[in-house]
Amino acid sequence: MTRGPFGYSIARSVAHRELFGEILALCEKSRIPLSGLHFETGPGVIEASLRHCDALEAADRAIIFKSMIKAWAQTRGMMATFMAKVSENWPGQSGHIHVSMSADGQNVFYDSEAFRNVSKLMRQFIGGQLKYMNDFCVLAVPNxxxxxxxxxxxxxxxxxxxGIDNRSCAVRVIPGDPSAHRLEYRLPGADLNPxxxxxxxxGSGILGIETNAALPASIVGDASAEACLPSGRLPQSLAEATYRFAQSPAANDVFGERFVEAFSCSRRWEWEAVQHRVTDFERRRYFEII
Structure with a gap:
């Protein structure tokens, strides 16, 4: 549909207005309203922003949306994929989650007296997300x-x-008025189980509140260059992430030993299913020169 980096391209969206109109109408009829729909970086990449709602309903909407879009695309002779990475030449496909918390109708992440309006509760919540991100990673990055x-x-x-409005961070604080002040959890890809x-x-955020988790300094600039961060790098493979999850006392406490054991078993099976496959890249790289 697009060939090149046409993120937020108005021209491309107008050129495909009929297609976008069908998607928007389909979502409205299915009671999955969108806040935005536009092209993103990479050939054929489209970002759909599902309108905010309570967490469980948000997960329901995301599952239905993914299934519905895949079926709809096939009726148009196209293929819709939610793979996290389809090409090494372009950024991956993300599944970012925007989170806010309310009590008595008030946004408890917002504090008009605090720096950038980030309340103590929000600091604790983010502190927990960061503290347990390595251990819980496989839940958000499952394949x-x-x-x-x-x-x-x-x-x-x-x-x-x-960081504050820093898209290279795992958690991006989006400052705003009380109706819009929130965080963006940027760990998951589009292949997430919502x-x-x-x-x-x-779960990690609630743990942070319960334990008054400390919040490290925010990152200004490219967070991928911060090799000195005390928590260390995120797991670099499904095998590593699964091992950390299975061995985590916090994961067992929050999600239950039965679930941790069953999910870890499924992820180990997934790792084995792919790990022993010989890829085209390996044949191109090694077949003649080794």
Whole structure:
């Protein structure tokens, strides 16, 4: 549909206005309203922003949206994919989650007296997300291909980090008035299971509140260059992430030993299913020269 870096391109959106109109109408009829729909960076990449709602309903909408779009695309002779990384030449496809928290109708992440309006509760919440991000990572990054997205320079996190409106961080604080002040959890890819990714984002944040988790300094600039971050680099493979999750006391406490064991078993099976496959790249690289 597009060939090149046409992120936020008005020209491309207008050129495909009929297609975009069908998607918007389909979502409205399915009660999955969108806040935005536009082309992103990379050939054929489209970003759809699902309108905010409560967490469980948000997960329901995301699952239905992905299934519905894949079926709809086939009726148009196209293929829709939610792989995290389809080409090494372009950034991956993300599944960012925007989170806010309310009590008594008030946004408790917002504090008009605090720096950039980031409340103490929000600091604790983000502190928990960062503290447990390595251990819980596999919930948000669940597939073999997922980890090929987490590379420097591609708008995906490398370390558990946070910053004010910093898209290179794992957690991006988006300051605004009380109705819009929130965080963006940028760890998951488009291949996420939305229920598990939300459980990861919210569960780690709640742990942070319960334990008064400390919040490290925010990152200004490219977070992928911050090799000295105390939490260390995010897991670099499905095998590493699965091992950390299975061995994590916090994961067992939050999600239950039965789930941790079952999900870890499924991820080990997924790793083995892909790990022993010989790829075209390996044949091109080694067949003649080795």
């Amino acid at each position: 073999f291909n997922s980890y090929k997205r987490l590379v420097p320079g591609c708008w995906a996190p490398i370390y558990p980090s946070w 229920y598990l990714a939300l459980a990861c984002a919210i």
